[in-house]
Amino acid sequence: MELRHLRYFIAVAEEGSLTVAADKRLHTAQPSLSRQMRDLEAELGCSLMTRGVRGVELTAAGRVFLDHARLVLVQVEGAIAATRRAAVPAKASFVLGFLTGYEFEWLTAVMGIMRAELPNTEVVILSLSSPDLADGLMRGKIDLAFLRHERNTTGLVFTRLIDEPLIVLMPADHRLTAQDAITPQDIAGEELVGVPHDKSPALRSVTDAYGARIGLDLTPDHYVDNLSMAMSLVASTRGIALMPLYARNLLPPTVVSRPLAGVPPMIDLSLGYNEANTSQLLQSIVARIGDLKFAR
Template identity: 30%
Template sequence: MELRHLRSFVVAAEELHVGRAASRLHLTQPSLSRQIAALERDVGVPLFTRVRRRFGLTPAGEVFLAAARDIVRRADDAARDAQRAHRGELGTLRLGFVQSATFEAMPRLLAAFRAAHPDVTLTVSAMTTLRQVEALRDGHIDVGLLRPPISEPTLTTRVVSRDPLVVALPGGHPLTRRERVPLAALAEEPFVLYTREFGPAVQDAIIGHCMAAGFTPRIVQEAAGVQTIVSLVAAGLGVSLLIAPTPPTAERAVAYRPISDDIPTWELVLAWPTDNRKAVLDRFLAVAEQA
């Protein structure tokens, strides 16, 4: 049973006139008659009555018409969806992200992408940079929001933002009276820092900045998540150095202050496999470029 025969049958059933149906289908009348006859052979029963040049549906044809319309509609929908998927308007985009991306970059990018392509399914997963690099390399995610350094030659990256480190202080701490805090002023403070599992480069960089300011930070607590670090700072366990943007919090609980030292900013990048040819990824990258 051929799809083109079903299309011809539906049009002929709607017109109940071979000439008009053939004209709609851009066929000759003999060609249309042959297609209907072939369909009736496939089905095994007559679908049309032909009495004194009057053309009508048999009871079997009336039943068959509803199913034929549904098949034709679903075939058209499938073809249309395939075309949209080819253009990147349908499909699934799998995104990994580091936690520090959730406070500004990720909401901005995903809101812009959702507005532009509402029919694309987004799946998002919180992952450290190291886990994202592995997931990108193994094909488990399509694109990641992560913090360099990245030593993976199969990935392409694009900088989304360059973010500073800021000091997180317990509410009421004497240093909150300053607009900017020098790192040296933290020399005697207990520190709450990211775990090395979060990414050794982050902890190493923070320790390196402190050592350049003349001291080694006294780490009393480590945590993998920035929200947990902020909670520990609010509880008075210590101070911290965090990558901005930071979780919103009341000043009386945790106060954020810029660092007065001249230290490098920290890049947030989009990373994706160079050989990923998914059209939906191309669409996301185009939106990200504009956003």
């Protein structure tokens, strides 16, 4: 049995058709592929699939073999990658995480601090939600992240960088664009686009607290997972959204922003890392947090 037998079998199983697998996945002749599958079944001593007018269906043995075949190929690919890494001089890696949108303001500053290390360091940039960044820090998959001060985290150190106000996003032709600032009375009755607690607990908490302060229920009519979705729904539903000031970095032409009148609710941006992380580069950056300046 050869690795190509495994690849051929996986392609047939996933496509559900010998013809489709041969033409689109494997770029080989269908009779040749059929012969390879018969040879595989003969070597295993059992039938892996049944062939009918509706295509190919796996037998019980075929389903078991599929799981193992996939695992074998994953292990082979891992072995190849590890071998190639071992064949070249080791290069340190550093994973930077950003709450989506903040990289526009902070990446240049942090890379400036890291500049002396860059020739010997592979820098990986991730753009994720704040809870996902915190999870990556706890799991040791991210070295440093720009995120909210997430609660219910273990072993993480947070340093507050800035506090910024929430602003109102609305369609470019919305009636409220005529105003310089948006009051609580303006918000009342508007359709709201907002984030769920599990995706953005800090923003959800700040928004709900602001609603309690002004006497309005700010439970969203439409939930979104990220700023891009928020922009799309604001434009399509003609609703409004309360988002942090940095959302202005991502505004499309169809969406505009206005400040909130009075004392607006504020939300933090913090620098987070795992206290168990022994990276010298991390310690160097943390020691120079005061040097970080963002572009706004």
